[in-house]
Amino acid sequence: MTETVQWMADGTPYSPRFGDRYHSEAAHALAQAEQVFLAGCGLPRAWAGQPQWRILETGFGFGLNFLVTWHAWQQDPARPALLHFVSTEAFPIAAADLLEQARKFPHLLPLAEELAAQWWGLLPGVHRLRLAGGRVLLSLLVGDSQTMLRQHELVADSIYLDGFSPARNPDMWSLHTLKAVARCARRGTRLATWTIAAQLRRDLAQCGFEVRKVPGVPPKRDNLQASFAPHWEPRKAPLWPMGAQALPARLAGGGGHAAI
Numbered sequence: 102m103t104e105t106v107q108w109m110a111d112g113t114p115y116s117p118r119f120g121d122r123y124h125s126e127a128a129h130a131l132a133q134a135e136q137v138f139l140a141g142c143g144l145p146r147a148w149a150g151q152p153q154w155r156i157l158e159t160g161f162g163f164g165l166n167f168l169v170t171w172h173a174w175q176q177d178p179a180r181p182a183l184l185h186f187v188s189t190e191a192f193p194i195a196a197a198d199l200l201e202q203a204r205k206f207p208h209l210l211p212l213a214e215e216l217a218a219q220w221w222g223l224l225p226g227v228h229r230l231r232l233a234g235g236r237v238l239l240s241l242l243v244g245d246s247q248t249m250l251r252q253h254e255l256v257a258d259s260i261y262l263d264g265f266s267p268a269r270n271p272d273m274w275s276l277h278t279l280k281a282v283a284r285c286a287r288r289g290t291r292l293a294t295w296t297i298a299a300q301l302r303r304d305l306a307q308c309g310f311e312v313r314k315v316p317g318v319p320p321k322r323d324n325l326q327a328s329f330a331p332h333w334e335p336r337k338a339p340l341w342p343m344g345a346q347a348l349p350a351r352l353a354g355g356g357g358h359a360a361i
């Protein structure tokens with residue numbers, strides 16, 4: 102059973118469950134993905150020359166942030182060999198809705214079609230989707246963000262927080278969820294989001310993030326960026342059992358050969 106999406110007269114997708122829109126109209130939605138999230142985490146510059154880059158997102162929704170990130174990775178000659186995008190989603194939408202939205206962004210449509218071909222059977226649990234010949238991994242944690250993040254060990258280089266508005270979707274922004282997010286951060290991990298709610302800023306600071314308001318992307322006046330810089334020593338991050346921490350030899354060596 103996939104999540105019900107209502108399409109508004111202006112073409113924006115709306116969630117009856119949360120009483121909120123997934124995105125603003127197309128141009129704003131794209132600008133938000135590109136500027137609030139991708140640029141808000143210093144990408145693509147931050148990943149240049151790195152062997153891999155790991156992004157954690159709360160709230161996969163239509164995957165617009167994912168598609169924009171994948172597209173930026175695809176276009177970047179200095180891209181990491183492996184892009185691992187991990188995203189939580191409690192209520193996956195149908196592939197047909199995902200494609201309906203992606204048709205508004207012709208440059209993203211081929212990527213959305215590749216994604217949609219694997220977008221099925223998303224029962225609660227972890228789903229690993231191999232895209233771009235295995236160079237882009239999408240780990241979908243289907244379930245509640247806080248619960249799923251507590252159950253899995255992962256380290257993120259960038260974090261996108263993208264729930265519905267805190268008033269309508271308080272679980273996604275609760276201190277407990279943010280603590281579960283923070284345990285995935287390494288020192289220096291950058292985080293970006295579109296809401297500057299005072300409680301969120303206080304809670305992120307309590308979790309070890311240095312938080313700053315930055316000029317927003319219309320219709321928002323301000324957005325939020327943060328870096329993980331706790332005053333305490335975070336516990337040493339374990340290896341990522343979801344697979345991407347140890348790079349496959351063919352991705353690690355810039356095209357070299359390995360005898361097995």
Ligand SMILES: C[S@@+](CC[C@H](N)C(=O)[O-])C[C@H]1O[C@@H](n2cnc3c(N)ncnc32)[C@H](O)[C@@H]1O
Nearest residue numbers: 160161162163164165166190191245246263265
């Ligand atoms: C604003 S939409 C995300 C848009 C998305 N990032 C994109 O690029 O298309 C918020 C998403 O959070 C999901 N969500 C809400 N509460 C959740 C929870 N407790 N755990 C996991 N996902 C949740 C919703 O189902 C919805 O898909």
